Amino acid sequence: MLKVTGRVMPGASSFLPFTVFAANDAGNGEKEETSSVNLDELSLYTAPPPPLWYEESEAGQLEEKVATVRKLAEPYAIWCQSAYAKIKPKVQKVVQLGNDTYVNLQYPPKDFYPRAGVIGLAGVVGLFLARGSRIKKVLYPTGLMTLGASLYYPEQAAAIAKSTGDSVYDTAVQSYAAVEKILKSQVKDKKSNEK
Structure with missing residues (x-):
């Protein structure tokens, strides 16, 4: 009979002593020896750790080509991400403006359509008056539409004029300031060349 000493669970060995019976190979009736054995010494409780190793598989042709393409495309991907980060807020503002315009057109304020008609007619009159040069075709309709809109919406026109003026x-x-800086540097260069 073998008496096992060791830890089954921390602190449990003092409360739960147990015995392990082993078969006697002698079979001749000799008396068994009693000895103490730790749990770690029993092969039932410990298994030898399996040998672990990691082998790096060799990359195939396809993997090498994909890695090369990734390395080549990385700077462009980073550039696209930064461009997207810059453009995204502007696109969101345009989408919000479109949503607001859609809501305003579904539920327009009082006298909106007659005012829009007069402003549009002012643009058509500007196109009619702007025969000739391309500059007139841009300035006349834009100017007349701006004038018509400022008559109907004077507060917004004043705010736009103020921000544009600023x-x-x-x-x-x-x-x-930039022209003054350039002129001063040229004057300094002339003075240094003369010396």
């Missing part, structure tokens, strides 16, 4: 002023100031 942006034109900012652009003019920046252009002036």
